[in-house]
Amino acid sequence: MPKHQIDPNKWIDSYSDYLFNYTITRVRDRDTAQDLVQDTFFAGLKSMKNFKGEASERTWLISILKRKIIDYYRKINSKKGKAEVRINYNSDTEDEGDWLEERVADSFDKTAEDNLENTELGLAIHNCIAKLPEKQAQVFKMKTILNYETEAICNELNITASNLWVIIHRARTTVAACLEKNWF
Amino acid sequence: MSKKNTLFISCDEASHNCDKSQYNEASFWERLKLNIHLLYCKACRKYSNNNTKLSQVINHSKVDCLDIKDKQIMKDCFEKELRDQHQN
Numbered sequence: 395m396p397k398h399q400i401d402p403n404k405w406i407d408s409y410s411d412y413l414f415n416y417t418i419t420r421v422r423d424r425d426t427a428q429d430l431v432q433d434t435f436f437a438g439l440k441s442m443k444n445f446k447g448e449a450s451e452r453t454w455l456i457s458i459l460k461r462k463i464i465d466y467y468r469k470i471n472s473k474k475g476k477a478e479v480r481i482n483y484n485s486d487t488e489d490e491g492d493w494l495e496e497r498v499a500d501s502f503d504k505t506a507e508d509n510l511e512n513t514e515l516g517l518a519i520h521n522c523i524a525k526l527p528e529k530q531a532q533v534f535k536m537k538t539i540l541n542y543e544t545e546a547i548c549n550e551l552n553i554t555a556s557n558l559w560v561i562i563h564r565a566r567t568t569v570a571a572c573l574e575k576n577w578f
Numbered sequence: 579m580s581k582k583n584t585l586f587i588s589c590d591e592a593s594h595n596c597d598k599s600q601y602n603e604a605s606f607w608e609r610l611k612l613n614i615h616l617l618y619c620k621a622c623r624k625y626s627n628n629n630t631k632l633s634q635v636i637n638h639s640k641v642d643c644l645d646i647k648d649k650q651i652m653k654d655c656f657e658k659e660l661r662d663q664h665q666n
Contacts (some may be wrong), residue, residue, distance in 0.1 A: 402660060406653045411643040416643045428644065432652050436659060516641040532646075537601065538636055539643050544603065550646070563597050570632045577635075 401440055407528070409452050410435075411535065412520045415458055419513040422462055428468060465484040470523040515577065522572035526565055533558060534565035587611050592622045600633045 410431060419428040445454055474500050518574040523531050533551065537558075548555055588596070595612040598604040604612070616623050645653070 402656075410649055410652060414644045417640050428648055428652070431644075432655065435652075435656055438598055439656075439659060443665065482597060505619075512639050515635065515639040519636060519639060519641045520643070535643050536646060538579055539641055540645060542592065544601075559597055563593060566629060566632060570628050573632070573635065574628075 398450050398494070400442055400445045400447070400451055400517065402435075402442065405435055405438070405451070405455070409455055412517065412524070413455060415516050415520055416456065417459065417463065419516065421466065426466065430459065430462045433462050439460070456466065518573065518577050519569070520575070522569045523573060527569055530561050530565040530568070533561045537562055585611055585614050587615050589615075589619060589622055592616070592619065594624055596622070596626045596629055600629055 413431045413434060414427055417430050418424065421427050421430065434455060438455055441458075445451075449457075457504075467488060524532060526534065533547060533553075536547050536550070537544070542550075544555055547553075548558055592612055592615040595608040599609055609627065612649050614624075616626055
């Protein structure tokens, strides 16, 4: 008896933001990321019968998404020459000769680690948002991540401003407690 | 009316002002009243600290998600595909 069931009807609501956040840290372009996520859902739908229920739906979808991202990079690199790594001895710049000094790792430059941590943190935040009731999650995402104006959200969702702030308050309290437990 | 103008506010109002100020939507008076409240209310101080920390973490993480409209488009496409598959 498989532990996990598959139900594509809930995929978009449950996983699209998580997958999107996963993709955007790897491709750096919203449109591409969106296409890749959409492709992933379609591919998942086509190969649903291969889902054995050993992993959770989300893990399974992420594994498809990983292949899609790799394929994407393969495709944009497939034109001849693009995939080559060229190592030049500074033939095109003025500062010939002191390449070692220029290329030595800067120990104060921690951007790679920071990015990695940010990626994980982003996914942790999405995990916490996923635990919120649907309405709270939606309002919280629109307000906090997409930076919508209060008025715009109120119009979109047909709620009053004070209603919105109550929802935001509850969502913030829950997310803060969740992150406290799982991240710090 | 006189109650509304007082500088001393309830904890409910303080947390409301605090939430607003996380999105830079609190007015000068709301921020002032919040800060006065925080001087003497330990519980709200704690909430305010946590709230600010949450904002910092979210800004720092550059977390992203799909736009509502894009998500709806994706959902429509997917549901169409789902129906097609059911028919086959």
